[in-house]
Amino acid sequence: MSSPPKQPGSFDNPPNYVFPHHCLTRTLRDSRKTPVVLVACGSFSPVTYLHLRMFEMAKDYVRQNTDFEIVGGYLSPVSDMYKKPGLLNAHHRVDMCSLATEESSNWLMVDSWEAFQAYQRTAVVLDHFDYEINTVLGGVQTSDGEHRNVRVMLLAGSDLIATMSEPGVWSPVDLEHILGRYGTFIVERAGASMDQATDNLARWRHNIYLISQLIQNDVSSTKVRLFLRRGLSVRYLLPTPVVDYIEQHGLYLDDAVGMGPSPEKGKEKESSGSTPKKEIYLGNSVAGAAEETS
Template structure:
């Protein structure tokens, strides 16, 4: 269902008439996050690759997963934004060369060969309402990071019936300040599939076919993933952001 969020977000953004969505990046968290039941990044990367191999616009971002320590979300967004800017710069330089060569042949272009695109690429964080509400959990996020994520980049939040993101935004000063950068998208065709439900079914030996792509189901079965043992991984470990920010606040 994470992939489904991308489709909902693209429809909404393009329907505003203000955006053309060119790419969606799914970025699995690294092992250093220490979430309970989090299996190895190598497996999660491969499953994400299999799940997106038939998409013509959703891609796999492996940078976050490959880092030895947990990387804050704002750093991941910065990384992908910088990569997009580099890509645009390379395209602009290529276009400039082509334009210059064409001018020498035809000599009839009015635009400057050094003219840049007026609007550069923009990155937004895509999430569900649960992530939006997690901004209020003490020591889970830095306020400066929230300010940068929402204020500089923007946020697309997929909501369902029963969620009240407007109320949460109203209660948060930092989110209210940047409310115009938050796109709330209501999911009318609801589906209660979640990673928790999938892991529970798998460790009980129940079928998850038609809930996950066949290639992902086959990979899980071949590698014996999501067992009672894997669910207890990191059970006694403090989540990386809580550990980092608690240490910072106490020092």
């Protein structure tokens, strides 16, 4: 069974936290459709055009193949407590994501709730979005004024499905909560096969939507950081404001600079011994997952 969602008021918010909803569509265009919000969890160190492109691919897929209507999208950068090579501190990562979305999108937002506190399991992060959108904001409405709850769904690369299908990596309770209660859109990534993984997750197949990548793009944050350390240009791999921000602050000249504090013992685990790597959610390939690809 799926674990119950957090109760109203039970979420611990970072200081001065305000849930962003300025780009959230509050009235459905088509009352026959189910409102959906996409949530992408990852390191975003730094955010690339591929991270943003995945939202657009999902939007096209939803419009052409489902009865959903997307009313908003969110990037949720991981906490500093999820320490890993190349993980710049949360303030820089949130700032870069904000610059990227403000420059390029009228429907994507950055939520800092996960970034500015202790490590949070993905299931809890999705509960947080569900609470803020449906309990606090009251969901959305149709043109006739009918109230509708918004369905929160995880957006990820196919690396995620590969880890979810591996025994012992994710807790069964969290898998049921994420895939059973919420569901996910999985974007195909080079080097990560989706077929075998989805076979192992057959019980949730109705909640897993697979999106083929029609134009292959293997840009990863790992490659971008490597370019920066070698003094190579990364323009047109990242949004221009993000490139300017990196140059202004002298970031990624050394991967050890600007990293967050070490995680508390056990915080890097999902629960019940599961240890998924959040950085691979928007990743490049299973082979590169251990290094970091988002």
